[in-house]
């Protein structure tokens with residue numbers, strides 16, 4: 001297998017054999033001409049089932065995770081929805097992190113619970129607690145590492161072992177780490193989920209999701225749901241995502257460089273009561289992160305002195321960091337999880353601290369980012 005950056009630029013993206021087009025064309029078509037009934041030229045029939053631009057993206061996504069199969073969806077949530085429907089029936093049980101992405105929690109708690117799928121939210125970094133919640137009916141262990149927004153690290157290889165012993169599958173939401181920093185299938189996970197909206201797309205201009213696996217049977221069920229339920233990305237979205245992926249390796253290095261410099265600057269600030277970043281030696285998951293990740297990513301969370309009001313004020317005062325949900329783009333974003341991305345967890349076990357501020361560190365000049373945060377904190 002070639003190196004990561006080479007795969008990001010070339011996998012699934014050979015020049016077009018007919019025209020030589022170096023870039024995969026945007027196949028803006030809903031249907032494909034047949035040479036006689038059933039005479040498909042390259043297997044394409046109707047664009048919900050498959051479209052060549054989407055195929056290129058799916059091939060590239062699989063290559064990035066070192067996997068055999070990739071399937072693209074209209075959003076990360078659509079990918080999660082398909083995975084739950086492919087793996088769970090009424091009465092089945094799912095284990096989720098106690099600080100799961102808010103949308104994942106909402107999907108499982110507000111949609112799938114109504115259809116009889118049970119779940120337990122647990123601190124997955126605590127392996128004894130994990131073992132204790134597994135049931136004979138557990139079909140899926142859903143994990144994130146680092147988690148959103150608390151940046152907890154879980155030992156993916158250990159979770160894979162626990163899931164396997166219980167006859168369940170392990171899915172890793174690899175949105176925060178990206179395959180550049182972490183490849184969960186190599187650590188024993190069964191499926192990787194992405195919100196390609198974030199680092200993979202990388203430019204905050206497209207929403208998308210993906211499921212990637214080596215499990216041919218699961219992939220077949222996922223493909224059935226792509227076609228049967230239809231939550232697929234259009235060719236323009238697939239093309240934008242592919243375009244973003246080409247620079248993933250260089251972007252991630254810069255996200256990590258900038259995050260490390262910001263962490264150092266924040267730690268020294270008297271208004272900051274805590275900095276969460278897996279690259280810090282004091283982070284409880286640092287050793288596991290160092291073992292399973294190449295570097296530590298571009299997401300940083302901090303808590304500030306002065307309660308929720310102070311956290312909201314910091315979010316309102318930055319000028320280079322834009323106040324917005326989402327993450328993973330070239331531009332830096334700041335947000336207040338308790339009131340924004342994680343508002344749906346209020347009053348539940350997954351509620352996040354009101355003093356928490358989350359940064360998606362972009363790839364601007366690091367000194368501008370540091371100056372902006374220091375001014376907002378003063």
Ligand SMILES: *Cc1c(COP(=O)(O)O)cnc(C)c1O
Nearest residue numbers: 075076077101148175195197208
């Ligand atoms: C954004 C996000 C999702 C959901 O993806 P969408 O593309 O917004 O549907 C899932 N997991 C994580 C960790 C995310 O950040």
